[in-house]
Amino acid sequence: MTSALLTDRYELTMLDAGLRDGTALRRSVFEVFTRRLPAGRRYGIVAGTGRFLEQLSRFRFGDDELAWLAEADVVGSETLDWLADYRFTGDIQGYREGEVFFPNSPLLVVESSFAEAVLLETLALSVFNYDSAVASAAARMVSAADGRPLAEMGSRRTGEWSAVAAARAAFIAGFGATSNMEAGRLWGVPTMGTAAHAFTLLHDSEEDAFRSQVDALGPGTTLLIDTYDIPKAVETAVRVAGPELGSVRIDSGDLPQLVAEVRAQLDSLGATGTRITVTNDLDEFTIAALRAAPVDSYGVGTSVVTGSGHPAASMVFKLVAHHDADGRWVSVGKKSAEKATVGGRKFPVRARRGGIASAEIVRVGSQEVGASERTLLVPLVTGGEIDPRWLGPEGVLAARSHREAAVGELPPAAFSLGRGEAIIPTRYEVV
Amino acid sequence: MTSALLTDRYELTMLDAGLRDGTALRRSVFEVFTRRLPAGRRYGIVAGTGRFLEQLSRFRFGDDELAWLAEADVVGSETLDWLADYRFTGDIQGYREGEVFFPNSPLLVVESSFAEAVLLETLALSVFNYDSAVASAAARMVSAADGRPLAEMGSRRTGEWSAVAAARAAFIAGFGATSNMEAGRLWGVPTMGTAAHAFTLLHDSEEDAFRSQVDALGPGTTLLIDTYDIPKAVETAVRVAGPELGSVRIDSGDLPQLVAEVRAQLDSLGATGTRITVTNDLDEFTIAALRAAPVDSYGVGTSVVTGSGHPAASMVFKLVAHHDADGRWVSVGKKSAEKATVGGRKFPVRARRGGIASAEIVRVGSQEVGASERTLLVPLVTGGEIDPRWLGPEGVLAARSHREAAVGELPPAAFSLGRGEAIIPTRYEVV
Numbered sequence: 001m002t003s004a005l006l007t008d009r010y011e012l013t014m015l016d017a018g019l020r021d022g023t024a025l026r027r028s029v030f031e032v033f034t035r036r037l038p039a040g041r042r043y044g045i046v047a048g049t050g051r052f053l054e055q056l057s058r059f060r061f062g063d064d065e066l067a068w069l070a071e072a073d074v075v076g077s078e079t080l081d082w083l084a085d086y087r088f089t090g091d092i093q094g095y096r097e098g099e100v101f102f103p104n105s106p107l108l109v110v111e112s113s114f115a116e117a118v119l120l121e122t123l124a125l126s127v128f129n130y131d132s133a134v135a136s137a138a139a140r141m142v143s144a145a146d147g148r149p150l151a152e153m154g155s156r157r158t159g160e161w162s163a164v165a166a167a168r169a170a171f172i173a174g175f176g177a178t179s180n181m182e183a184g185r186l187w188g189v190p191t192m193g194t195a196a197h198a199f200t201l202l203h204d205s206e207e208d209a210f211r212s213q214v215d216a217l218g219p220g221t222t223l224l225i226d227t228y229d230i231p232k233a234v235e236t237a238v239r240v241a242g243p244e245l246g247s248v249r250i251d252s253g254d255l256p257q258l259v260a261e262v263r264a265q266l267d268s269l270g271a272t273g274t275r276i277t278v279t280n281d282l283d284e285f286t287i288a289a290l291r292a293a294p295v296d297s298y299g300v301g302t303s304v305v306t307g308s309g310h311p312a313a314s315m316v317f318k319l320v321a322h323h324d325a326d327g328r329w330v331s332v333g334k335k336s337a338e339k340a341t342v343g344g345r346k347f348p349v350r351a352r353r354g355g356i357a358s359a360e361i362v363r364v365g366s367q368e369v370g371a372s373e374r375t376l377l378v379p380l381v382t383g384g385e386i387d388p389r390w391l392g393p394e395g396v397l398a399a400r401s402h403r404e405a406a407v408g409e410l411p412p413a414a415f416s417l418g419r420g421e422a423i424i425p426t427r428y429e430v431v
Numbered sequence: 432m433t434s435a436l437l438t439d440r441y442e443l444t445m446l447d448a449g450l451r452d453g454t455a456l457r458r459s460v461f462e463v464f465t466r467r468l469p470a471g472r473r474y475g476i477v478a479g480t481g482r483f484l485e486q487l488s489r490f491r492f493g494d495d496e497l498a499w500l501a502e503a504d505v506v507g508s509e510t511l512d513w514l515a516d517y518r519f520t521g522d523i524q525g526y527r528e529g530e531v532f533f534p535n536s537p538l539l540v541v542e543s544s545f546a547e548a549v550l551l552e553t554l555a556l557s558v559f560n561y562d563s564a565v566a567s568a569a570a571r572m573v574s575a576a577d578g579r580p581l582a583e584m585g586s587r588r589t590g591e592w593s594a595v596a597a598a599r600a601a602f603i604a605g606f607g608a609t610s611n612m613e614a615g616r617l618w619g620v621p622t623m624g625t626a627a628h629a630f631t632l633l634h635d636s637e638e639d640a641f642r643s644q645v646d647a648l649g650p651g652t653t654l655l656i657d658t659y660d661i662p663k664a665v666e667t668a669v670r671v672a673g674p675e676l677g678s679v680r681i682d683s684g685d686l687p688q689l690v691a692e693v694r695a696q697l698d699s700l701g702a703t704g705t706r707i708t709v710t711n712d713l714d715e716f717t718i719a720a721l722r723a724a725p726v727d728s729y730g731v732g733t734s735v736v737t738g739s740g741h742p743a744a745s746m747v748f749k750l751v752a753h754h755d756a757d758g759r760w761v762s763v764g765k766k767s768a769e770k771a772t773v774g775g776r777k778f779p780v781r782a783r784r785g786g787i788a789s790a791e792i793v794r795v796g797s798q799e800v801g802a803s804e805r806t807l808l809v810p811l812v813t814g815g816e817i818d819p820r821w822l823g824p825e826g827v828l829a830a831r832s833h834r835e836a837a838v839g840e841l842p843p844a845a846f847s848l849g850r851g852e853a854i855i856p857t858r859y860e861v862v
Contacts (some may be wrong), residue, residue, distance in 0.1 A: 001432060006591045008584065010624030017626070017647035023633050030629070056589065068616045076647075121627070122610075125587035126594055156556035157743040160437045160486065162590030163557055179439035179553075185499045192584050193441030195448070196552070198461070198750035201452050201763040202545050216448035218505075227765055278580035302743055311737040312588040319629035332632040334658055343555065 003055040004065055004086070005060040007122045009074060015115050016075040019082060024115035028322040028347050032094075032108035032124060034101070038136075038310035039420030043410060045106055045139045047169040048131030049097035050395035051071035053386050055123055061086055087386045088116050094379035097350075097390060098172050098403030099376065100410065101361045102131075104426045106346040107315065109377060114322060121317040129315050130162060133307035137284070139407060140308065141300055144203040144288040149176040149297040153279060154305030166305040172399045174407075175304075176297075188393025192238050197251075200227040210240040218248035222277060226253065227260070234262055238269040247275040247296070255280060256293045263294040267283060283308050284417055321345050344430070349373040350409070357424050365431035434486040435496055435517070438553045440505060447506040450513060456548035459753040460776050462524075463539035463555060465532070465563040469567075471850030474841060476570045476834060477538055478600040480528035481826035485818050486554055491515055495760050503823035519547050523812035526779075528605050528821060529834030530807065531841065532563075533791045535857045538746065540808060545753060552748040559786045560746050561593060564738035565600040567709030568715070570838060571739065572731055573605035575719040575844040580607040580728045583622050584710060585736030597736040603830045605838075606735075607728075619824025628682075631658040632744070641671040651677035653708060656715050657684065665693055669700040678706040678727070686711060687724045694725040714739050715848055762795075775861070780804040781840070788855050796862040 037044055061069075061083040070080055090112020101107055107339055108124060110117045141150055155163035155178075167183030177192040178184070184191040195213055203209035220242040225233035225248045237245055248266070250258055255278050266274045274277025278290065279299035287298055307313075321331050321344055331344035342364040344364040351359040352372050361373070369375045380387055389398065407414075414423040433440050433562035449455025468475055472836035492500075492514040501511055514722045521543020532538055539555060543547045572581055583601040584592035586609075598614030608623040609615070617620040626644055641654050650672040656679045668676055679697070681689055686709050697705045710730035711722065720727055738744075750774055752762045762775035775795040782790040792804070811818055820829065838845075845854040 003591065004615055005613040006586070006594065007612050008586055008624050009612055009615075009622045010626055012612070013624060013644075013648060014626050014630045018630070018633065020647050021643040022638075023639075023643065026633060028633065069612075071754065072615060072622065074612075074622070114629075118627075118629060121629075122587050122594075123591060126589065126591035129588055130590040130593070130628045155437070155439055155553050156748075157560055159561040159590055159596055160434065160554055160557035161592035162561070163437065163553075165590055179441065181438050181440055181443070181500075181505075182436040184440075184503060185436055185496070191440045191503065191505070193439050195441055195445050196549075197548060197765045198552075199445045199449070199546075201750045201765065202449065202459065202753055203458060204755065208454075212448045212452040212454065213444075216451050217444060229475065245568070294724075306737075306742040311742045312733055317587075319632045322633055324635065334632065335626045346862030419458065 001058070002062060002065060003058045003123055004061045005250070006055070006126065007119060008111055011119050011121055012069070014075050014104070014118055014291060016079045018114060019079055025113050026323045028112065028114040028117055029320050030110040030121070030317055031106045031320050031346065032105050032128060032315050032317050033106050034105050034314045034316070036314060037422055040059040041136065041421040042130060042414045042416070042420055044101045044313060045135035045173050046095045046097055046101050046128070046132055047135035047172050047399070048067065048127040049094060049167070049380065050390050050399065051131060051165060052124055053257070053380060053390055055127060056088060056120070056381070057386060059088065059120070059123065061177055065343050077154050082115070086119070087384060088112065088120070088381065089384035090116055090381070091379070093377040095401045096378050097399035098393065098401070099407060100357070100406045102422045102424060102426045104362060105360055106348055106362060109345065116218070117133055118389050125315055125317050129312045131165050132313040132315065133175040133311055134166045134305060136313065137308035137310065138170040138175055138304050139403070140284040141287055141304060142174035144417065145298055146291060148295065150174070150182070151176060151297065151299045152178040152304055153193070153299045154301035155180045157302040157341045158305040163305065166413070168396060172337060172396060174403065187396050189396070194222045195224055197227045200224065204320040206233055207236050210237055214241045219244045222247035222249050224249045224251065226250050230258065230262065231265060234265045235269070238266065238271045238274070243270040243274070245271055245274045247277050247297070249277045249279060251279045252278070255290060255299065256287070258260035259290070259293040280393060281418050342423045348376040350376055352409060355409065356411050357423050360426040361429055363429045363431065366429070433491050433493060433496060433689040434554055435492045436841040437486070437557065438550060439745050442550050442552055442787045443500070443505050443510070445549055447510045449545060450510055456544050457547055457754045459543065459545040461541040461548045461552070461748055461750050461829060462537045462777065462813065463559060463746050463748050464535050464537050465745045465747070466852055467534050467745060470566065472846070473845045473851055475532045475563060476566035476745060477526045477528055477530045477532050477559070477602050478566035478603050478830070479558040479596070480525060480811065481821050481823070482562060482596060482599070483555055483558040484811060484821055485657070485811070486558060487519060487551070488817060490517070490519065490551070490554065508663070513546070516548070517550070518815060519543065519551070519812065520815040521547055521812070522810070522814065525811050526807050527809050527829035527833045529832070529837060531837045532786070533853045533855060533857045534795060534806070536791055537793060539781055540752040540776065556746055556748050560743045562596050562600040563744040563746065564742055565597045565605040565736060567744065568739035568741065569601040569604035569606055569635065569735050570834070571848065572718055572735060573616055575715040575848065576729055577722060581605070582607060582728065582730045583609040583611070583735055584624070584730045585732035586611045588733040589736040594736065599827060601735050603827060603834055605831070605834065618827050620827070625653045626655050628655060628658045631655065637664055638667050638671060641668055645672045650675045653678035653680050655680045655682065657681050661693065662696060663687065665696045669697065669702045669705070674701040674705070676702055676705045678708050680708045682710045684711065686717070686721060690721070690724040690726050717723065719848055730760050779807040781807055783840060786840065787842050791857040792860055793857060794860045794862065797860070816848070
């Protein structure tokens, strides 16, 4: 399916007017950044890069799209001809997927004709705003879980294709698995899940249901124990599966107390190796509150796929420089009060002290990288060619690993769940 | 693209175990409902029905999906054979798209074998939870706007395909247009939009940009006037387009005051017919706060596509009845404290007094419909055949029109933006 109509109409009308007066062919630089983190957050995690690049490779106006644009009278016939040949031929640099970001970090830098770049605004922002919102929330859950594994189970709480993106973003942020099958197939995210309450209810008894599941999936499976009475279910589970029962799952109730009781009962039945997983409307705060409880793993739904209160990452896509009529670069920025933009092409680095991040430095007009600094932009697309390192399941694994390294550079206070400002300042250095 | 892997893994493992022990072939009834409305909301709007039905028609396991499931060792080979032939052959009834709903309204009733229905849980919930969250928020914005037109412009603030769904859901809820092109093509939603700040910044002067836009789109276009200085932009806009200028758009600043100043300036320049549209981070509350200002239309972004603080509608998909081994219906429900479910097949009606909704009555075991009552379930799928009335752009128009009628039945207090309970009670009548 083409991604070419996942755009706002104004991108096409700007293109149309700009092709008529020639300005659309001016070489231009657009940047993606956010002006602020969600209230209280210390850092964000970039996600969506690999998805954006795959959508970019499908950004083509075929006969159907052109016929519809003509019928809807959106643009003139010369613009339709131009769209028929559309291929992005410019350069895109960006933060690596999985990188940490802060207010005004230039996450994506798109350089091409205005015409080629302006069409990508909505697609780029849809992908980065959603995926980064999920990854940023997920990273907080990962640090709250303090080493215990997390699974993403929120597909049902977001649009059906956003669900696939959310599973991928949460995995990049450090979750270990997802319930979402398409994320397994497309992006190589490990999948998990065994049974819902419906499976127990379908059977004539809980014991029948457990036996059926153990027959099909083996004693290492996870049995759901809160359909009826939890202590009875634990007894039945261990009787049916034996003490080698893999896990039990609790999806309701007062978790800290329940988990302790279930642990004690499992141990008393000899099922000392049986793990406990909990899945009841968790977020980073309730995960942290379970640190003292004998929980072995968490399943997180709504809160991770909706960005834990912040379902969009507030990123914008702004023109920062363009050629004038004589081919000289002009820096530009919107002047209206609360949305002012710093013009000019940016070269961001992360300054570090003793290996710990100390500042986000955004240089304008200089590509200098100091000895203790780390450069943040990598080439994603060069002359229209997408770098294959960032694509597919391999790109996801690379992003997950980069996230671990980048988060590892943050000062410990970054992981506080209390409200605070960005953990390091963003400073402009304009040469 | 198939929708068959837009599922959670546990649906497939339940299927696998249930096919082995035969229970998966038991006739079953699943229902979709929500236990509560978002805090403070008085009603919700069902959206997603037409999208769900279209996804259902694409729910097929092809060679690629089966090969991946085999490789990932999710289910056994007999289950793979069963999946290869999967077609939903059962019945689905539901609230009409655009209908008003309340806590425990049975929005969708799926009757088929357990096997056929259980696979649809995630897909159904993803679609209804997201689309209904958007429509429910959008309906509040529509009532806050008090007759002034609204456009949905939030594509960039949600996943790229959720954006298409959001445009459709907002239109059903009463918005007049969207910026999203794919929603125009797929669902017939009217599209709108003219230019961003980038277009002004690209040109050597604001006047050049306005002239280019008016040349391309005619004087009836909407000019964006807050890139630099608003009073200067208004003056330039009217000089370039003439007093027949269609609209000006303001995307920043203190709107009530700015709008009044711009209106006065437009009038003083003779552009008394030029409309003012505002688009600066609006939600139902800021829209209501602009009632006294001379605004002609609103563009809403983030808040509508993220459900204005409630990005998922909390709907669940629950087994409520199934055949036992002898083919007799058994009502079932989860017993654990806070998630108890009323078992048995439901027949909901809306009771009315003087044409105004007074209660949601959910009958269990009786299909009675009283004289002042309106039945709420309509057939969506019968014996596997999807009713075409609910599909495509026609389905969207029918839903929009039904929403208007259903919202029109609500008591006036339903439209208060203050926090409150569901505007009418939901009552069970168990025969």
